[in-house]
Amino acid sequence: MIEQEEVSPLTLNRLSFYLRCLRHLQELGIKRISSQEMAQRYHLSATQIRKDLAQFGEFGIRGVGYDVNALADHLNSLLGLDRQHAMVIVGMGNLGSALAQYLGFNYGAFHVVAGVDNDPKKIGRRVASFVVRAAADLQDVVRESGAEIGVLAVPAEAAQENYDALAEAGIKGVLNFAPVRLKRRPGVPLKNVDLRINLEELAFFLR
Amino acid sequence: MIEQEEVSPLTLNRLSFYLRCLRHLQELGIKRISSQEMAQRYHLSATQIRKDLAQFGEFGIRGVGYDVNALADHLNSLLGLDRQHAMVIVGMGNLGSALAQYLGFNYGAFHVVAGVDNDPKKIGRRVASFVVRAAADLQDVVRESGAEIGVLAVPAEAAQENYDALAEAGIKGVLNFAPVRLKRRPGVPLKNVDLRINLEELAFFLR
Incomplete structure (x- = not known):
């Protein structure tokens, strides 16, 4: 092994x-x-x-x-898929809201259990199975929801501070949708999702 | 070669x-x-x-x-990235709207130039750099916008008919975000985006 x-x-x-x-x-x-x-x-x-x-x-x-x-x-x-992984989404704009409802994120081993935002207009709104909480309460949200994975759906310029906040709140791994390279912390694995890679594969066939 | x-x-x-x-x-x-x-x-x-x-x-x-x-x-x-690829998004819900504004989709070789939906409440709304058009007008939208790539951001049950509609409208390749297996047409390459694969990679490190 x-x-x-x-x-x-x-x-x-x-x-x-x-x-x-x-x-x-x-x-x-x-x-x-x-x-x-x-x-x-x-x-x-x-x-x-x-x-x-x-x-x-x-x-x-x-x-x-x-x-x-x-x-x-x-x-x-x-792959660790024989047990449940609870997720919290940081940034409940269009992308965060879409991910909260995305079947692949709420099926089998993965479930979105919470979402936070710093926009007062979004806080308190029901999305999928939860009510959006304040980003300032991230520590409490993570503890209460049991979230292990953090999903960054914030603008590029807010990604680093939110990754750090997730790490400090005890999150065990982060999936980053923001198109920016983040400074990693030891013990908090980070996976960048680059949706462009899919387009690049498709573009190959359009040459 | x-x-x-x-x-x-x-x-x-x-x-x-x-x-x-x-x-x-x-x-x-x-x-x-x-x-x-x-x-x-x-x-x-x-x-x-x-x-x-x-x-x-x-x-x-x-x-x-x-x-x-x-x-x-x-x-x-x-990879065909030395020329521009225009894209049309089918389904302007949360995911479609997020993709229209996603930096990776509007950078370098890729640009979202149009979006369609069949919801009258969404048609006519401005998103990013375009105004949402009716899904029924897809053929015209593709011709007028010069879109080559179609992005499916519709619910699973609507994905096949919209893939077929894109193929008939002359689209050269399709990126599918709907979590469903589609029947492909010859000459219209299809790339399925499965966001779960990223979670699975992350879960490995959380074992």
């Missing part, structure tokens, strides 16, 4: 993608799949699949392939 | 990530970098970098490394 720190963001991205493929195979009722078949079906590299999975244990049987359900369960637990 | 169809989504994702790393190196004023240094700095695999880039030509010089500016320019053009 390798240490968490040694896993690259691209490997994690691939593991998450493999899990998605496996869930698709489950929907199709497929019980076993070889790395070759999986690679072909989802345009991946069979060598890469075997190498990535071998980092975390022995899953496949040569000539037989992977047990789809067992591998899906294993990746699910490896 | 390999054909567009042969490039896997994960390779494109990596190329886009490499470009991001190179832009960061440019900000730092670094002119040359070896695949090893780049791998170390950004937690990547040097072998993978060399293999990915070798698919598209000869960039590195053994023992000298890559010319950061030249490689960034090349990836930029390879």
Whole structure:
């Protein structure tokens, strides 16, 4: 087993993608799949699949392939998706409100339980399953809601101070939608979401 | 050179990530970098970098490394980012409105030029640099605005019909934010954005 720190963001991205493929195979009722078949079906590299999975244990049987359900369960637990993660959204403008209602953010392991803003017009408003609280009360909101993950949906210029505030409130990880590079704190992993990367992939096909 | 169809989504994702790393190196004023240094700095695999880039030509010089500016320019053009891409957003709710104002969607090669909705309360409203038009007029909106990329920010149940409408309106590629699998049309590439994948990567560090 390798240490968490040694896993690259691209490997994690691939593991998450493999899990998605496996869930698709489950929907199709497929019980076993070889790395070759999986690679072909989802345009991946069979060598890469075997190498990535071998980092975390022995899953496949040569000539037989992977047990789809067992591998899906294993990746699910490896990615920490076998338990609930409560989230607080900082910044309840259009993006924050959209994320609060986004199915992917309220399904399976993830649930938005709270949202804060510093705009008095937004505070007290009901969004999805919660009432927007004051950003100044972030510490209390995190403690009362049990939120572990903070989602930054604030303008770029407000992102650093809010990341720091989340770290001080005891948040364990931050997902940042603000298009800005933040100074990280040790022990508070930060994942930047850059929606542009999706456009760049699409643009390739429009050349 | 390999054909567009042969490039896997994960390779494109990596190329886009490499470009991001190179832009960061440019900000730092670094002119040359070896695949090893780049791998170390950004937690990547040097072998993978060399293999990915070798698919598209000869960039590195053994023992000298890559010319950061030249490689960034090349990836930029390879990804089709050296020309403008106009986008139309379908669904001007919270998510569509947020995307219309999202910096990453209005920077460099990408610009949101139009938005449509079928809600009379939203039609005619000014958002960012445009006025929301009726979804029924999509064909006209696409022709008049010159939009090439369609962004689906509609509920899951409305995604397929709107993807089809975009295809019929002559859109060349679609970015889908609706959490649903769509039936693709030939010639209209579709990229699904799954925001959950980012949460899954973060959850790994919270185990």
